[in-house]
Amino acid sequence: MIIPSMLSADFRKTGDELVRVDNAGADAIHWDIMDGSFTDSISFGHLTVARHRELSRLRFDVHLMTENPEKYIENFARAGADVIIVHAETCRHLHRTLGDIKSLGKKAGVALNPATSPNVVHYCADIADLVLVMTVNPGSSGQNFIKSQLDKISDLRNFLPSQIEICVDGGITDLTVGECAERGADSFVSGSYIFKNQNYADAIKELRQKCKNPVNF
Ligand code: DX5
Numbered sequence: 001m002i003i004p005s006m007l008s009a010d011f012r013k014t015g016d017e018l019v020r021v022d023n024a025g026a027d028a029i030h031w032d033i034m035d036g037s038f039t040d041s042i043s044f045g046h047l048t049v050a051r052h053r054e055l056s057r058l059r060f061d062v063h064l065m066t067e068n069p070e071k072y073i074e075n076f077a078r079a080g081a082d083v084i085i086v087h088a089e090t091c092r093h094l095h096r097t098l099g100d101i102k103s104l105g106k107k108a109g110v111a112l113n114p115a116t117s118p119n120v121v122h123y124c125a126d127i128a129d130l131v132l133v134m135t136v137n138p139g140s141s142g143q144n145f146i147k148s149q150l151d152k153i154s155d156l157r158n159f160l161p162s163q164i165e166i167c168v169d170g171g172i173t174d175l176t177v178g179e180c181a182e183r184g185a186d187s188f189v190s191g192s193y194i195f196k197n198q199n200y201a202d203a204i205k206e207l208r209q210k211c212k213n214p215v216n217f
C-alpha cells in the first residue's frame with residue numbers, strides 16, 4: 001500500500017490535492033496531526049479531517065503526533081478516521097488506549113520513534129492492528145531516511161503475527177522503499193517524494209515498482 005502524507009500537500013488547496021492523489025492510485029491517506037508540543041509544529045485538527053472526508057472514500061490514517069493522544073481519539077473517530085495511530089512514547093496506558101480506539105470501531109496503530117525499541121509492541125500485539133515505524137524523527141516532511149530502522153522492521157516482522165500491518169513513515173522515496181518492503185513492511189507513507197513530483201500517478205507507480213525491485217542505497 002502506498003499512502004501519501006497530506007503534510008506535503010499544497011496547503012492552499014488540500015481538497016484538490018487529496019482528490020488528485022486519490023485519482024493517482026493512492027491506497028490510503030495519511031494525516032499527520034501535530035500539537036506544537038510533542039512536535040514543534042502544529043498541523044491539522046479533526047475539523048480539517050472531517051471536511052476532507054467528504055472528498056474521498058480512501059482509508060484515512062490519523063497519525064497522532066501529540067501529547068495525551070487519548071484526548072483526541074473520539075473527535076478523530078467522529079471525523080471519519082479509519083485507523084488511529086498513537087505514539088508509544090506519549091501513552092501512559094498504551095494497551096488501554098488501543099482498546100479505546102477499537103471500541104470506537106476503528107483500527108488501532110502504535111507508532112514508534114526511531115529511538116524506541118520494538119519490544120514495547122510485544123504485549124500489545126493482541127490488540128494492535130498496525131505498527132508505524134518512524135524512519136525519521138517526528139515533526140516535518142522532507143527529512144532523510146534513518147537507515148538503522150531497517151533492522152527494527154525485520155525484528156517486528158519476526159515476532160508480529162502476519163495480520164498486523166507494518167507501515168513505514170519518513171524519508172520514503174524510490175531509493176528507500178524497496179529495502180523496507182524486503183524487510184517485511186506492508187505499507188509506505190510518503191510525503192515529499194509524491195507531492196514534489198509533477199505527476200502523482202508516476203510517483204506512486206514508481207514506489208510500487210521499487211517495492212518489487214529494490215535498489216541499494
Ligand atoms: C513526519 C511525518 C511523516 C512525514 C513524511 O513527522 O510523520 O508522515 O509527513 O514525509 P516525507 O515522506 O517527506 O518524509
Ligand code: ZN
Nearest residue numbers: 030032063169
Ligand atoms: Zn506521519
